Amino acid sequence: DTGVSQDPRHKITKRGQNVTFRCDPISEHNRLYWYRQTLGQGPEFLTYFQNEAQLEKSRLLSDRFSAERPKGSFSTLEIQRTEQGDSAMYLCASSPGRGGAKNIQYFGAGTRLSVL
Amino acid sequence: AQSVTQPDIHITVSEGASLELRCNYSYGATPYLFWYVQSPGQGLQLLLKYFSGDTLVQGIKGFEAEFKRSQSSFNLRKPSVHWSDAAEYFCAVGPLYSGAGSYQLTFGKGTKLSVIP
Numbered sequence: 044d045t046g047v048s049q050d051p052r053h054k055i056t057k058r059g060q061n062v063t064f065r066c067d068p069i070s071e072h073n074r075l076y077w078y079r080q081t082l083g084q085g086p087e088f089l090t091y092f093q094n095e096a097q098l099e100k101s102r103l104l105s106d107r108f109s110a111e112r113p114k115g116s117f118s119t120l121e122i123q124r125t126e127q128g129d130s131a132m133y134l135c136a137s138s139p140g141r142g143g144a145k146n147i148q149y150f151g152a153g154t155r156l157s158v159l
Numbered sequence: 160a161q162s163v164t165q166p167d168i169h170i171t172v173s174e175g176a177s178l179e180l181r182c183n184y185s186y187g188a189t190p191y192l193f194w195y196v197q198s199p200g201q202g203l204q205l206l207l208k209y210f211s212g213d214t215l216v217q218g219i220k221g222f223e224a225e226f227k228r229s230q231s232s233f234n235l236r237k238p239s240v241h242w243s244d245a246a247e248y249f250c251a252v253g254p255l256y257s258g259a260g261s262y263q264l265t266f267g268k269g270t271k272l273s274v275i276p
Contacts, residue, residue: 086264088263146253
């Protein structure tokens with residue numbers, strides 16, 4: 044069990060550029076979540092996948108954000124036309140599909156995005 | 160809508176002293192409660208969880224938390240703090256059951272713990 048892996052750990056970009064982050068969940072975890080954490084705040088839910096299906100999206104996920112999980116394994120989060128307000132830590136979490144542990148989310152180390 | 164309040168933004172304690180971090184929640188259904196810890200620049204590590212049964216739950220690193228339904232609280236405690244406990248602590252609430260399948264968590268704003276050697 045290698046844990047949830049996120050890449051890159053840090054990303055610096057200029058306003059208006061597109062960025063993509065990757066998340067590899069714990070093997071055999073079919074539930075995957077993305078959260079955003081800004082300075083001085085707790086993580087806020089962005090979106091949820093069960094296998095390859097994106098079943099829930101937060102109103103925080105504007106049209107410039109898109110997430111995919113094409114084969115039900117890794118997931119990507121893309122931000123188009125980045126704005127300075129997108130600067131945050133983007134956290135990925137995964138959990139098992141069934142059993143008592145399905146409520147328990149395991150987090151990756153996050154991708155810190157800085158938009159200049 | 161659910162919410163989590165952590166009233167203390169920053170707490171400083173001396174090494175060896177006891178610690179209590181407060182958490183109050185508002186939730187319309189039976190909640191699943193968590194405490195996570197985050198070291199600088201890192202992700203979140205699960206300390207402990209509660210969903211039913213004994214209201215005093217034990218976690219990793221010597222932490223425990225007590226669920227008090229009447230007070231809508233889930234306070235985190237440790238009898239003797241170590242310098243390595245300095246970090247940010249987040250309380251979170253999630254659904255025990257989910258028809259949509261999402262068990263998304265709602266987090267508090269966190270409490271930063273500083274430890275004086």
